[in-house]
Amino acid sequence: MRYDTIDNQLFIDTRKELTKHLKPNSIVVIHSNDVYPTNADAELTLKQYADLLYFSGADQEESILILFPDAENKRNREILFVRETNKQIAIWEGEKLTKKKASEVSGIKRIEWTKNFDKIFKNIVFEADNIYLSNNEHCRANTPVETRNDRFIKKCKKEYPLMNYERLSQITNRLRDIKHPIEINLMQKACDITEKGFRRVLKFVKPGVGEWEIEAEFIHEFTKNKSKGFAYTPIIGSGSNACVLHYITNNCIVKDGDIILMDVAAEYANWNSDMTRSIPANGKFTQRQKDVYNAVLRTMRFADSILRPGTYPAEYQNQVKAFIEKELINLGLIDPDEAKQQSASKPLVSKYFMHGTSHQIGLTVHDVSDPKAPFREGQVLTIEPGIYIPEENLGIRLENNYIIGKKRNIDLMANIPIEVDEIESLMANTI
Ligand code: GLY
Ligand code: MN
Ligand code: MN
Secondary structure, three states: OOOOOOOOHHHHHHHHHHHHHOOOOEEEEEEOOOOOEOOOOOEOOOOOOHHHHHHHOOOOOOOEEEEOOOOOOHHHOEEEEEOOOOHHHHHHHOOOOOHHHHHHHHOOOEEEEHHHHHHHHHHHHOOOOEEEEOOOOOOOOOOOOOOHHHHHHHHHHHHOOOOEEEEOHHHHHHHHHOOOHHHHHHHHHHHHHHHHHHHHHHHHOOOOOEHHHHHHHHHHHHHHOOOOOEOOOOEEEEHHHHHOOOOOOOOOEOOOOOEEEEEOOEEEOOEEOOOEEEEEOOOOOOHHHHHHHHHHHHHHHHHHHHOOOOOOHHHHHHHHHHHHHHHHHHOOOOOHHHHHHOOOOOOHHHHOOOOOOOOEOOOOOOOOOOOOOOOOOOOEEEEOOEEEEHHHOEEEEOEEEEEOOOOOOEEOOOOOOOOHHHHHHHHOOOO
16 A cells, blocks of 8 residues: 555544534534636646544545534544445446444444435534534635535525534644644654755755756655655746745756755655755855855744743744844844834845744645644644745745644654755765
8 A cells, every 4th residue: 555544543632523523413524625627628636624534534526524523423423425436436436435434434333325424414404503514714825716514504504504614624623733744654654754855855956957956856755655646736946046935937957056946845645854054066165155045944943942831922923033033134234223123014034034934744735724823732833943045046945843842842753964065975975
């Protein structure tokens, strides 16, 4: 098997935790994502709805989860619906979840075929007082198309207008923010696969290679190591391309003297990692590149020291900005006298560092959270400061993934080379 079987204790535990936060006598319904059409008879591969994966592990289209912890009849407390498979599907699409397999994956005893959902739901819904429905409530979500969950919200409200409706995401965004030990293991695995890709690339890069060839080296190593692929569209930006924050065309030739910014990472079993490294095309940093690189690295370490339980995200971002401002003054990029008179709404630092320092990561790369709540033990966040200087054709970002721990954070990417000397030695093949 490509992936080791995920211990279904993860899904048993997440369901148990959810139950503690529901109003009494509530029913929860979560649908899978659609398989999106492209052109002619083609479609994209399924990217499962994260909440459904989180509570069931069902990574298959047309799956539905019902949770009704207070149901009178025990059989109605947890039901997972999966698409009925048949010989025809087996010939064209291969193996699908059988009822037995779906039960093993999820730890749910009662498995039904999706085609029977409406009938079964109608039979039990009036016994409940509240229906929790799921909707993507990420603050930057952009969903111009209607999802299966959106369609179900409409249909359900039409068919059962007098029920009390609740927002499941209000609960799940906070639950998913704290990672289960089994999730941490999966994310560590994703980080370890990312490390393999990066080490391969360090041996491959030289002036004259295409950015796309570097991308190919990563995906080769990721797939070989059982990842389904990139956790997100990779950014391989050399020279001035490194200053384009969402550069994804990766179609330029790497030149001697360039720094190559690589924001590339692997997924594993649907859990994600998110890494950025910035390396010299010819294997040696110039003094200036080294100075900027080390300023970013010091900022990363400073951020690690203050990304602690109890710190508020806005306060954290301000402190990182204040730190990087000093680095920018030392690099001669900000005039210290101007810095004294800058306006709070347009800080000088945002000319060279214009994005956030950290985000949650997990089943989605920019994972759900409560953005106003202070950081908590057990969250996993990135730390990714950068300095971008288009006038010098130089952009440097560094990014690792950390578990917020009680006494200190745990760096899931601690083994991935980051020091200037180590990068240079590995590129020279001397270690
Ligand atoms: N790779 C996306 C990000 O760093 O947020
Ligand atoms: Mn990131
Ligand atoms: Mn990234």
